[in-house]
Amino acid sequence: MNSPKNGAKSALSLKLDAKRGDFVRGSIRGKDIQLWLVNQRGQRIRRLTDGEVAMTTFLFVVDEPLPAGLVVSGPENQNFELRIDSIILAAEQFQAVNRIESPTLLALQRKLQDGGDTKEFWQRVARDGSPLVEDNNADESLRDDQALVTFVWRGANHNVRIFGAPSGDHDEMQRLGDSDVWYRSYQVSRKARINYRLAPDVPVFDGSYRDLRRAILATAQRDPFNPMFEPANPVDRFDGTSVVELSDAPVVPWLDSSSESIKGSVTTLEIGSEILANTRDVHLYRPAGYDPAASGNALLVVFDGDQYLDEVKLPTILDNLIAAKRISCTAAVLISNPSPKSRAVELPCSDDFVRFLTDELMPLIREQSMDANRENTVLVGASYGGLASSYAALKASDVFGNVLSQSGSYWWSPGGEFGKVGSGEPNWLIREFVGADRKPVRFALQAGTFETASDILASNRHFRDCLRAKGYDVQYSEFVGGHGYFHWQHAISDGLIELLGSE
Template sequence: MLHVGAVHRGVLDSRENGDDTAKTTSLLRLDAKRGDFVRGSIRGKGIQLWLVDQHGERIRRLTNGDGAMATFLFVVDEPSRAALMVSGPENQNYELRIDSVIPAAEQFQSFDRIESPILSALQRKLHNGGNTTEFWQAVARDGSPLVEDNNADESLREDQALVTFLWRGAEHNVRIFGAPSGDHDEMQRLGDSDIWYRSYPVSRKARINYRLAPDVPVFDGSYRDRRRAILATAQRDPFNPLFEPAKPVDQFDGSSVVELPDAPVVPWLDSSSESLAGSMTTLELKSKILANTRDVHLYRPAGYDPAASGNALLVVFDGDQYIDEVNLPTILDNLIAAKRIPSTAAVLISNPSPKSRAVELPCNDDFVRFLTEELMPFVHEHSMDATRENTVLVGASYGGLASSYAGLKASEVFGNVLSQSGSYWWSPGGEFGSVESGEPNWLIREFVRADRKPVRFALQAGTFETASEILSGNRHFRDCLRAKGYDVHYSEFVGGHGYFHWRYAIADGLIELLGN
């Protein structure tokens, strides 16, 4: 009997079941009842997982056997306990993991359970006729969010803290933009008081940037329009003194930042260091292939000698953001000065428009041609060069997807890929959350079908990137690449989806691919 947290390892026997697509099977009983919500994963080459009824008849295929690992989720709709059937090639090893089983009775959003000890004590005070005046005075003095070392049920691990976001006064709702879940979470109201809150257990290594959005408009519209409505009211936390940029225009500009006690120190971001600064040149590049014009920014490190052996070259998508929000030139200055990477130049590619970005970066053959036939000759003409083995494609989100696709299609030019939170959920025909989207993970399947290319990978993803499938997609891509024999360095940072988080992680990827 499989229980929550169980890991079942097995080898498929040689029993025939009459199905040409799956020669052998293994039947496993699951400790779950009707209405229970089940989540888990299975590893093994060519392994399929089926939900079956009490007689062993197949109800639903949960995984299709593509890739080395797949996740699954389902709701038990049988009157009796559920069972799972594993099928696949004879003598194939597999590993089945049950991550969670949420009983039907617990499938609701609780607005009564308060995890924060501070808010629990305040709730008792309010029930006895008190008010929130002293609470808000303390918040104004000490700042927010609340960071506590324990929670109501004492379930926090030693490496975690409880972070509680706060908002004072709202009529209808408050949402968190950039919360640990990354999913525009609703805050809840403490009784009928002026306190709105939401708590998260997070790693004590976390850095979080966020905004709070009171009274977000609610209307009938498309998924994208309803989700983007949060931007109408999203603003910095008025009780948090830590924010960026340093001089925001108004309360709607920038983001609030919370750094937990064990957040790692990243010295490469220090612009006041004694490292010699490289030079930046911005040029205009017209593309016949893409029929547009864009800026490209050329970074050369201090003392750069284009003829020196061992030089490296970065080709960076979303170049403006990597300059302004990641501060990549400063990171390169410091890494080179510390001799953690060789002398490394960079071409940072701007997007002509948001619309062109959405067309060019997701697995676009014309964009790959632009890189190989127009951009790289342009870069070489301006005396920036490196061997294929020392050339790195760098991108985040769609840029991570684009870097991986270009690595697949043009490995004779690009020998390395640094992907930060790559959008491997993407498929031709739609964007995330749209009904037009095809089966996700299209590019991963392309890598599985293709011969292995001489490309090294550094993949990074955030532990908060769960709602968008970024984290699971990157783990899946990692497993498939390794199964194909690729050299893959994979790392996860405690954070979400955005340049704020990528700036702290990028140096590790560069050191891994280019490190001396």
């Protein structure tokens, strides 16, 4: 609903058709707008939003026997929009059951109930491969643009989890009765690409959230029934990931390393930093025939450089984009991390790291005859690297004029860690942009539709909206996939074309 204008310090009361135990979800949009849950007597019992950001989601369970209400307050003449997305009545809430969606597994279940076995089922899986991809499901709720994807595992003792599930989480698979079949189904877009591993009998122990979550890595391995995987020559079954591409997954021609595009060169320097007190490799990509004095040259400054070099294969993508004249002549600086620990310190909004970039790295790159004007210099990063790209642009917009952020971790707050209790209010960098003057920076933001459990998708959408409200030039896109270099490899060319595209 849209509010009438209301005076400062006054309150607008709204009745809510919800009673004890009902689960309510919604959002409110409006600067400096506070939202309170009140009881029938109008007494405030819970603050749902504090008004510090322009758009906030909320959820709560009513703890009063009589219908609850909401009170909205804010500055004089300030409009707001309040949305109640859903109210799930207490009587309609239930513990999740293992509902079988796959027609194939429903038929197998009936066969087992009639005394049959799973032998023919596993023979079919061995012949046709997995996961199962079906055009319909048990209740015929699939849309025309969706497929039902069912992951299967044979013969675990205690549990099986999916690393890289379409939910964005490490989902538990269910067991089909007492058989050797473990399964989990998802309704996904036919545009999806999924890379995943399956983890049987993950250790369960008394530990921290982080330790329990990371335990999946102890047994995670490629799907033994899926013939598609990467890398091409894994060293064992635990190396690499299994891959499934559905029928409408977008074709990305820029990944073809066998094309006739003239290859650029990559050299590696080891550089030390007095500011950060460490040493790292920096990979320098120069396109074929690179002329440092040519007008219109562009320069990428890329975080997690080893991964963008080896997993994303950024030099191949740049070779092909430049040869096809889809982007201007573009060199790249790919910055490695000295260690995982240093990455966790440097990339999440570090002033010292920004000083390293501006005062140490960029002068060195110019000495290597690689440069571009500010308008053609692009910070590139994924996850924490996306966060770092936006922070560096905020602090040094006189050097960096563009940001290509892939699944940026905008949920982050100082001292924060995903899933850690007491990590502080999320979206710290978004609030910094809201409170600062607009900078001359252009953005290409990307996020995956599977990135919901981590709040990556929601926080990127929120960042997009706040940037646009401040007047920034923002190109925003969502790919059907999750969090990882496999997905960023297929999406990065779109962002490069958006920022550096040749007319």
